[in-house]
Amino acid sequence: MSVTSAPPPASSGHLRQTLATLPRDTRDTLFMLGVIAWVIAPQVGRLPWWASALAASFLFWRGILSWRGQALPNRWLLLGVVVIAVGATLITYRTILGRDAGVTLIVLLLTLKTLELRARRDALVVFFLGFFTMLSNFFFSQSLLTAVAMLVALMGLLTALVNAHMPVGRPPLLLPLRTAGMMAVLGAPIMLALFVFFPRMAPLWGMPSDALSGRSGLSGTMEIGHVAKLALDDSVVMRIRFDTPGHVAPPASQLYFRGPVLSEFDGWQWRAPTLRQDPWLGQWSLLTQMRVQGEPIRYTVTLEPHQRPWLMVLEAATEKPALNGANPFMTPDLQWLSTRPITDVVRYSAESYPDFQHGPTRMTDALRDLALLPASSNPRTVALAQTLQADPAIAQGGTQALVDAVLHRLRTGGYEYTLEPGLYGQHSADEFWFDRKVGFCEHIASSFVILLRAAGVPARIVTGYQGGESNNVDGYWTVRQSDAHAWAEVWMEQRGWVRVDPTGAVAPGRIGQFQRLTAPRGVFGEAMGTVISPGMVQQLRAVWEAMNNHWNQWVLNYTQSRQLDLLKALGFTAPSWQDLARVLGGLLGVAALLGAAWTLWERRQHDPWLRLLARTRQRLAQAGLVLPDSTPPRTIATQVQAQFGDSAHALCAWLLELEQLRYAPSPAASGQLRQLQRRWHSLPWPAPRSS
Known part of the structure; x- marks a missing residue:
């Protein structure tokens, strides 16, 4: 794309007119820059701040140069900027390989390339x-x-690409957009066939150092306050389809x-214990054969990516979740x-038994380790445990x-369930039991x-999700990050591990009625609440999430099975x-045959008047009269009369009729064209010139 003169300055209120009078080169460049900005916009939140700033600066710089018709920067300056971009990427990621570093570089190189956009080759x-x-x-979503x-x-890039192949005149952008749309429509059946029938297999490549980037949700550690932060996140963790009549979810307690x-x-x-290489050693001694009874709950989970190997299932699943390829x-x-x-996004089927027991039924050395506390940890809580144990x-x-007594204390001791309990110190249990008496589920658990450990009872914390909500549009049960929860497991003689949810003693509605704490809305949220009813917002969210769920089920989870x-x-x-x-x-072969048939048909339908005139020129060229392709019928008739004389009178008259059909057609033009095509074969053509 060559540099053109600057467009006339736009006065206030005449921006649209100014844009309409822009030189084509400037208009096309600005359109392409807008498409590139749209392409890289989703990456802004994932790129380093400096990369986003550089990319925006390059596009803005190129737009100003095009608007003012100024010369592009020299190659040495661009080379220096490339070196800076690569160096900054190396400093940020310690590599130029992998997903994050590679995407950062490609975004910077794309925006930099616009600054040397001098010819159509550069545009391509x-x-x-x-x-x-x-x-x-x-790669990210x-x-x-x-x-x-x-x-x-895609439509923007195709439009710009088609427009770049229209070098003559100033075609409106709607014209290449229409061509790009037709290309997309014609290619859609082939893309659909490839998506449906191309054999799916495991990826043949990987992206190093990116496995745990950007993870969210639960983690293998818990600091006081971590789960409370998740409660402010309303993103979807998983969607569940229960194999029950009407796909109704089980009771809240399950x-x-x-x-x-x-x-x-x-x-x-x-912290979670470190998993040993040999699963049958060490921690495996804590697990005896699971004991279940009753009918299982069968369901299918669609799990959103969380960069961890955890498969969320209802307690407790005895069989492997049916996960394809794993x-x-x-x-x-x-x-x-x-x-x-x-x-x-993955989908797997599972079945769980809500009525179960697990773990050793008699005390072991490993269990005794789970009844220990660090030295000098929470001394007032230790004293409280001793007081409780002294009760006959x-x-x-x-x-x-002991568990019942502690739960009774939670119910009657003035303890509160809140998202904002303040910062806890080292002796968090002491502060909770005696000073603050407020907390979220992880504080309570x-x-x-x-x-309980201070009383010598083996106990541990289980993190996960509790509850959820039904989407009345598609019938799926939706679990969000705001459903993140922490509860306790207590070991009891002859019973093994028993689930105890102390949060239910403080806030029964959290467990029984799925009542969630929400952060206070700001001024904007309060204003929107007066315009749109909460019920409408919930319904719109349900519709959107149902659409996302269908996308996950039918597109992202279209597996080989x-x-x-x-x-x-x-x-x-x-x-x-x-x-x-x-x-x-077979489908591609049929598509190729259909495409060939359509091409043949389209060629036959392509302006039969021009094809007839071209055949006439070819016939005359065989007789020694070579004429340019742009010669109209009247001029051809004049040349024929001059070269072949009165013997070509009928041919000249036919040529004049052909011209009249084109430029002064009658209502029966289509019939006249067929008549002229039939007469063409019986015309007295000049004899071919001998070679």
């Missing part, structure tokens, strides 16, 4: 870099919103989705894990009596477990990936 490089950058957005945004980006189990406490932080296993703490982190009723009733199920529905008895390849090859 920008277009293809734009296509690659557009695809890189799916495959959501429906991302797909829609990138579909708009909706505990088990996550990391935290049994190691250093006085400040709770081999889940259970830890000694009854948590199910995948063999690799969950980096994409508790001493006689054992662990169950941690203080409860510390008190579902491909094979489709082949079974088509009549294949034992389908395989070879059958998928055959079906795909």
Whole structure:
């Protein structure tokens, strides 16, 4: 794209007129810069701040140069900027490989390339870099919103690409947009066939150092206040389809989705135990055969990516969740894990028994370790435990009596459930039991477990999710980060590990009625609440999430097993990936034949008047009269009369009729054209010139 003169200055109120009178080169450049800005916009929140600032500066700089018609920067300056960009990427990521560093570089190089946009060849490089950058957005998110945004980006890039191949005149942008839309429509059936039938297999490559980047949600550690922060996050963790009549969820008391189990406490932080290489040693001694009774709950989970190997299932699942392409296993703490982190939306089936017992029924050395506290930790809580143990009723009733006494204290001692309990110090249990008496679920669970351990009872914290809500649009049960929860497990003689949720003693509505604490709304939120009713907002959110769920089910979770199920529905008895390849090859072959037939038909339909005139010129060229392609029929008739004389009178008259049909057609023009085509074969053509 060459540099043109600056456009006339725009007065106030005449911006639209100014844009309409811009030189084509300036208009096309500004349009392309806008498309590139749209392509990289989703990356802004993921790029380092300096990379986003540089990319925006490059695009703004290029736009100003194009608007003012000024010369582009020299190559040495651009080379220096490239060196700075690569160096800054190396400093930030310690590498230029991997997903995050690679995307940062490609965004910077794309925006830099616009500053040397001098010819159509440079524009084509920008277009293809734009296509690659557009695809890189799916490295981070495959959501429906991302797909829609990138579909708009695709149409913008195709429009700019088609426009670059229209070098003559100043075609309106609507014209290349229409062509780009037709290209997308024609390519959609082939893309659909490839999506449905192309054999799915495990990825052949990986992206190092990115497995745990940007993780959110629960973690393998818990500091006081961590779960309370999750309660402010309304994003979806998973969607569940229960295999029950009407897909109704089980009772609230059964909706505990088990996550990391935290049994190691250093006085400040709770941690999950390290999983040994050999699962049958060490911690596996804590797990005896699970004892279940009653009917299981069967369900299907669609789990959002969380960069961890945890598979969320209801307590307690005895069989492996049916996860395609993975081999889940259970830890000694009854948590199910995948063999690799969950980096994409996955779907798996499971069944759980809400009525279960697990763990040793008699005291072991490993259990005694779970009744210990760090030295000098929470001295007032230790004293409280000793006081409770001195009660004859508790001493006689054992662990169950102790648990009941602690829960009674929570119910009647003025304790409150809140998202903003303030900062706790080192002796968090002391502060909770005696000073503050306020906390979120992790404050309550941690203080409860510390008190039981102070009494010599093995206890630990279980983190996960409790509750959820039903989406009345698609019938799925939705669990959010705001449903994150922490509860306790207490070991009891002859029973093993028993779930105790002390939060239910402080706030019964949290467990029984799924009442959630929410952060106070700001001024904007209060103002919006007066315009849109909360019920309408909830319904709109339900519709949007149902759309996202369908996207997850039918697009992101379209696995090889579902491909094979489709082949079974088509009549294949034992389908395989070879059958998928055959079906795909057949469909592509049919598409190629249809495309060839359409091309042949389109050629035949392409302006039959021009094709007839071209055939006439070819016939005359064989007789020695060579004429330019742009010669009109009247001029051809004049040349024919001059070269062949009166013998070509009939041919000249036919040519004049052909011209009249084009420029002064009658209502029966189509019939006249067919008549002229028939007469063409009987005309007295001059004899071909001998070679």
